[in-house]
Amino acid sequence: MRSFVRPLKMSAFSFRLFVLVSGLVAAGTRLVGATPSPGNDRVWLESKGALIFHDAFEREEDGNLAKAIGNGWNSATADRVPQIKMADLDGGILKIASASKEAGHSAHIHHEAGFSDGGAVVRFKFPGLTKGESLQLGFVDRETQGIHAGHLCYANLAPGGITLMDWKTGVMNLEIRQRRQPYLDRKEPLPADLDALLKTKQITVPWKADTDWHELVLVTEGDEMRLSLDGKLVARHRSAGFAHPMKRWFSFLVPSTVWIDDVKIWKVK
Numbered sequence: 001m002r003s004f005v006r007p008l009k010m011s012a013f014s015f016r017l018f019v020l021v022s023g024l025v026a027a028g029t030r031l032v033g034a035t036p037s038p039g040n041d042r043v044w045l046e047s048k049g050a051l052i053f054h055d056a057f058e059r060e061e062d063g064n065l066a067k068a069i070g071n072g073w074n075s076a077t078a079d080r081v082p083q084i085k086m087a088d089l090d091g092g093i094l095k096i097a098s099a100s101k102e103a104g105h106s107a108h109i110h111h112e113a114g115f116s117d118g119g120a121v122v123r124f125k126f127p128g129l130t131k132g133e134s135l136q137l138g139f140v141d142r143e144t145q146g147i148h149a150g151h152l153c154y155a156n157l158a159p160g161g162i163t164l165m166d167w168k169t170g171v172m173n174l175e176i177r178q179r180r181q182p183y184l185d186r187k188e189p190l191p192a193d194l195d196a197l198l199k200t201k202q203i204t205v206p207w208k209a210d211t212d213w214h215e216l217v218l219v220t221e222g223d224e225m226r227l228s229l230d231g232k233l234v235a236r237h238r239s240a241g242f243a244h245p246m247k248r249w250f251s252f253l254v255p256s257t258v259w260i261d262d263v264k265i266w267k268v269k
Ligand SMILES: [Ca+2]
Pocket: 056, 057, 058, 091, 092, 093, 261, 262
């Protein structure tokens, strides 16, 4: 009982401290109420957003071509190599095996999205079929000028790290791309100002890839992109391109092999 009774006998100073702390806690609660914690982006999507697409892949694909996955999916690269199956629906899972060399591009599989703020929830697994498996996913708008192939912004999950990238005002901005390309072609370092600018467009956090299934949540809210894995926020970055008003497509860019299931796309705004 002592510990319970004691606070009632607190000194004037303790009481002022108690009032101050209570006030801060109350203010914090109000802030959380207004803007849900970014650690709960799946909750944010489910509570504030409208589900605009869901696919559990419980069917068989129809051949190898661009629309073979069905349910509105399209591939920007399948028709380049019609003899090779890059997307296999097997046991209710989308198994992607890119013919990157033959197609001259990572497998690019996309679906209509259509939001300003919102995002995607995806289950994924690196099956361990090729060395250095990685997964890039993000948003594209081919109806906007001045961006190469409409590439807006992506997250990339590589064996040693996760990177969030604003490509709209970064490497896929046509003026920046035109200036950067000759240096890439000559394998020369970029000019210091360009290098410094591009460094502001992305962030990389360390991460160790494995071959387990994970739930990934990728969202944009205003000029911020956030990525959560298995309910934990692991990366966030702010950059002007993330605020692009129309994330028209949700895209996977896969250089080798990855398995995907339960894709949900949510629109908050
Ligand atoms: Ca499934």
